[in-house]
Amino acid sequence: MSKYWSNTIKDIEPYVPGEQPKDKTYIKLNTNENPYPPSPRVIKAIKENTNNNLRLYPDPGCDNLKEAIASYYNLDRDQVFVGNGSDEVLAFSFMAFFDRERPLLFPTITYSFYPVYCRLLNIEYRQVPLQDDFTLNVEEFYRENHGIIFPNPNAPTGIYLPLSKVEKIVAYNIDKVVIIDEAYIDFGGKSAVSLIDKYPNLLIVQTFSKSRSLAGLRIGFAMGNKKLIEGLNRVKNSINSYTLDTLAMIAAREAIKDDKYFEETRLKIIKTRDRVAKNLRKIGFKVLDSRANFIFISHQSYPACDLFNELKDKGILVRYFNQPGISNYLRVSVGTEREMDVFIKTIEEIISG
């Protein structure tokens, strides 16, 4: 605490990201990074563009990248916003669309950054409960609100809400902005992007950090009606004219153009995920049905917190959230086939004592 701090920051409790350990080499299954490297085209393009032009500011409009995304998703360029990771895009969205007066709704179990944004920006929020099986009852989002956000698939459960249900929520709340946080959509879900032209209140947020293997370069984006995108640009241009650097933009553009590589790697991850889930269920784990690049697991008799620590001791990092409702679960990112073999073997050893 300091007398120099603004009232806002005195009260907030910042988000804590997963560890990026430096002490030793772990099998790192704790931050949902992609186990496969970025497309070789990305690496090549960055190297080719690492030159004297780095002395110049990037294009503040990020037009080339927006065009590549728009073209991939069959949108217009002015239906796309890009930013420094989807976290920044989400923060800007909260500033652009939500007010201090009326409550924003999101699920009780969800991406834990949402309440952090709310506290920083002084936005009221109410959390709607999930059902006992962690699925979302869409009618929970029919109550009074001034905006809605939820991840699909949800985090950290990995559970996917079918597009028809997403549409119901968007349609019912046509006068409020509904944000679908699709950070993990490429691992088996169906994006709501097809609904953009139908619903002016729909904003979709995605990232290059997961399915495009570019967590190191910080690229997120939003898609929606051009008036929503204009709102995001107003925020961005009131904070930082150039949020994406030259190399990150080039990398992202190449990544989205290399569809073959993208398909290959995301399908490999899905395959590994489903195999690991099956194996874990065989040895007494409850594994939620995941459409993400992670699984959310709980053992019938072995406490999650202990498992977390023992895995860490044995060189495997996973994520444990000490939160009501999920304190006996672990979130495990899907690594390579080999990494997951080691993970299963290690966890079998631990639980068999």
Added chain:
Amino acid sequence: MSKYWSNTIKDIEPYVPGEQPKDKTYIKLNTNENPYPPSPRVIKAIKENTNNNLRLYPDPGCDNLKEAIASYYNLDRDQVFVGNGSDEVLAFSFMAFFDRERPLLFPTITYSFYPVYCRLLNIEYRQVPLQDDFTLNVEEFYRENHGIIFPNPNAPTGIYLPLSKVEKIVAYNIDKVVIIDEAYIDFGGKSAVSLIDKYPNLLIVQTFSKSRSLAGLRIGFAMGNKKLIEGLNRVKNSINSYTLDTLAMIAAREAIKDDKYFEETRLKIIKTRDRVAKNLRKIGFKVLDSRANFIFISHQSYPACDLFNELKDKGILVRYFNQPGISNYLRVSVGTEREMDVFIKTIEEIISG
């Protein structure tokens, strides 16, 4: 305008950065970029680190870069904050230290992003007048306030406030945060960094975009008492855990380590600036005394706005601000010797009709 926008963004007027033109090749003297490329060590380090590890998140603490900056300025690591360009660092500073209730002070003629932050964040501000010669009377900052910010050297005038006067302002306002925006300090001014251990209310913001030739990679930083730095971290970790990407961090670290290259290039720019100023004065220009990598000029008979347009027609981009008090001035970034020869020749041709 859109019914979906929050009240905040309905009222704001975002900042407009200088053009990054795509239509043709200009001599680009409009955004204060460094005319010299980044250090060769920077280019080499980026290429070497463009590899599969880009799939991993960057270090959220940015420890290696903070250490390099701390070591350069003889500070502790926890006295350093880094961010996505100094604009982001400034925006975070406004959130961390200023409140909606009490007025923030900054000069009437100054970096035009400050009022933009205030409007976005709902911070009251009052602007203190400069003297007729554009210098700052320190006593203007003795009036009631809840915080102070000014660039030193000032933008867009380039005028430098001697360190003894900076210290007076900081000392007088010991209970308020005083931010010195030193984006241009390396071009002939003396940084207030030496005062950090003496004044817990002093925050200094700098950038790698100007004197380190890295505008394309978006790296800014702040230095101050560790409690102020902690405040900035609270804001950052409530918006985006990873604001700096892996390659930008590596680039910045190499840049600050290559002191020889830094000294060579900044001295070249200072030399060119002083030569250009001298030549322009000879042909009827008023040239303010600049300690930045730009000059602020006004012709005795030729209107700045016309000059701006004619220079642009002839392939030279400079910056014109249509604002009270400076509407007959042009801001001209210092380019290479050769670029400035062309600039002087062109401007001579224009004014001699």
